[in-house]
Amino acid sequence: MNVFEVRGGKKLQGEIVPQGAxxxxxxxxxxxxxxxxxxxxxxxxxxxxxxxxxxxxxxxxxxxxxxxxxxxxxxxxxxxxxxxxxxxxxxxxxxxxxxxxxxxxxxxxxxxxxxxxxxxxxxxxxxxxxxxxxxxxxxxxxxxxxxxxxxxxxxxxxxxxxxxxxxxxxxxxxxxxxxxxxxxxxxxxxxxxxxxxxxxxxxxxxxxxxxxxxxxxxxxxxxxxxxxxxxxxxMLPDMIEVGSFIGLAAMTKGDITIKNAGINDLGIIPEKFRQLGIAMDFKGDDIHIPSQDSYTIQKYLDGGVLTIYDHPWPGFTPDLLSIVLVTAIQAHGSVLIHQKMFESRLFFVDKLIEMGAQIILCDPHRAVVIGLEREHQLRGITMSSPDIRAGVALLIAALSAEGKSTIQNIEQIDRGYQNIDTRLQALGADIKRVAI
Incomplete structure (x- = not known):
């Protein structure tokens, strides 16, 4: 059995190519x-x-x-x-x-x-x-x-x-x-x-x-x-990986270019991350996410709190709601995450709360994230990956956190992300796959 040992707090930088979908x-x-x-x-x-x-x-x-x-x-x-x-x-x-x-x-x-x-x-x-x-x-x-x-x-x-x-x-x-x-x-x-x-x-x-x-x-x-x-x-580039790397760049204050991102097939995914305040530039079929010290969640025109929810295509894919949720942790402002399709997919937020995130789990389908505004770093803990997408969300949180995190049950992450540890190491991440 393997675990990921992660020491967070590093600004990630460089280029990464998404895997096939x-x-x-x-x-x-x-x-x-x-x-x-x-x-x-x-x-x-x-x-x-x-x-x-x-x-x-x-x-x-x-x-x-x-x-x-x-x-x-x-x-x-x-x-x-x-x-x-x-x-x-x-x-x-x-x-x-x-x-x-x-x-x-x-x-x-x-x-x-x-x-x-x-x-x-x-x-x-x-x-x-x-x-x-x-x-x-x-x-x-x-x-x-x-x-x-x-x-x-x-x-x-x-x-x-x-x-x-x-x-x-x-x-x-x-x-x-x-x-x-x-x-x-x-x-x-x-x-x-x-x-x-x-x-x-x-x-x-x-x-x-x-x-x-x-x-x-x-x-x-x-x-x-x-x-x-x-x-x-x-195969197309994996849109879930693309969204994951956008969130990763924002949370680590990274400067990352996603090469060959398949922009024409991403639908509203980039727009949803822009609603969180994340800047990005399209250069051909590449997406550049510049380093940002802060990002502010948009509000509705009437001042209401933004809601991001899953919906059949061309709506927002449910596979990225976990990533959006963790990305909002360090934002300015608040957002309601509404996971309609799966009733257990938000239960991993207890680990994020233990790390210091301000999240209110309203019910199995809804969670409110109150941004920390970079005033406090998350702290490293030991946690377990319950599914593919939550596992990567926890990994993103660990890479942005202060201190050491240990992520167990990483087979779930390996089910959906190829060689994620070595690819992140190339961006400067301190992550090791350790046999226990």
Whole structure:
């Protein structure tokens, strides 16, 4: 087991390149099961969740040629379907909620799939209803086997249909889209997710021979085809890493340039950090965050306290609310953070309060941050990472704090951020990965 030992208070400086997008990778890599031809994926993030998924595919007898840590060639021409019903698959996929993304591709090509109990973050309930209901509307039969703990999904034939999603789930939409690509007839998905990651998946599928229209909107139309072929695809930069580095620069008074940030696909993320008073300059596709001794949270025109909340794209992503919250700790002013989607994602604030932050946890979904205005530094403590995003928020707090912090359960951070310790060391951070 490893921990991070962090000695904070240093101004970070330099350039950093965001990894490939984790949330995109889980969808794109699952989609290689749709074709027996070669699919080459570039800019793959070298992180635990993605590596687990690649291992799963290899154990399913998918040919995997990882020519570098960021590039992989897949060929699913001899898939072992029965592996998906094995104790080994159940054990490994239980560590990775993203394994559910295999179901849509398996149904499209093989007309059966198995879904074990999902794993992943400890941030409250994460429903699979959108996935399953969408599959059922396409003609899939669902049975739960208590003895083996799997949901069994089977279909004699997938048939295109109209569906209105109960929620614009990104993974749910992606799974349904993959299943619908090879269904008979036309599938219309209304209230579909339209995040850049979903757009990337649809564009890749179209290059493989799918017929998907409405990409970038919440109304997708998929005309089923009989066969999908190989392609080459490159991941977007990870927008969550980009937002994390913006917050990191502000909290450490750092001067950081985020190279190749994918600005055109960031949506309102930069604007939300500007609302916290953080200055940034766009230079081509790079974002420069200059050193700031202070930053002031905006108020509404009527003088009301700013509220930042999550919302389906093009609204603000819930994955960055933890980062926004910790960034507001040293600001001038106050902000209400409203986490609508997950009821346990704000519970990590008790550690920030122990470090000296002024935060009022109103309920499982809302927290008020009262800025310290740089009058007091946070103090280092020992803490544990409860999920990927909260873990990095705690790491940002530790890097800005006075004294030594120890962060436990860093496997959660490794699930979403590749080599984060060595990349931060290159910016001047005092962070060590220590075996205990």
């Amino acid at each position: 984790k949330n995109e990778a889980l969808q794109i890599i699952s989609a290689v099961l749709l074709t027996p031809e070669e699919v080459t994926i570039n800019n793959i993030p070298d992180i635990l969740d993605v590596n687990l998924l690649i291992e799963l595919l290899s154990e399913m007898n998918v040919k995997v040629n990882r020519t570098s840590r960021s590039t992989c060639i897949f060929k699913a021409d001899d898939v072992n379907i029965d592996y998906l019903h094995s104790p080994e698959f159940k054990k490994k996929s239980g560590r990775l909620r993203g394994s559910v993304m295999l179901a849509g591709a398996m149904l499209a090509r093989y007309k059966k799939a198995f879904i074990p109990k999902p794993g992943g973050d400890k941030i409250g309930r994460r429903r699979l209803d959108t996935h399953v209901i969408g599959f059922q509307k396409l003609g899939t039969q669902l049975d739960y086997n208590q003895e083996d703990g799997f949901f069994h999904l089977t279909a004699e034939e997938l048939k295109g249909t109209y569906m209105l999603l109960d929620e614009p789930s990104v993974t749910g939409t992606a799974n349904i889209v993959m299943a619908a690509t090879m269904a008979t007839g036309t599938t219309t998905i209304y209230n579909a997710a339209c995040e850049p990651y979903l757009q990337q998946l649809c564009k890749m599928l179209n290059r493989m021979g799918a017929k998907i229209s409405g990409i970038g909107s919440n109304l997708l139309v998929i005309e089923g085809v009989d066969y999908l072929g190989g392609t080459t695809h490159a």
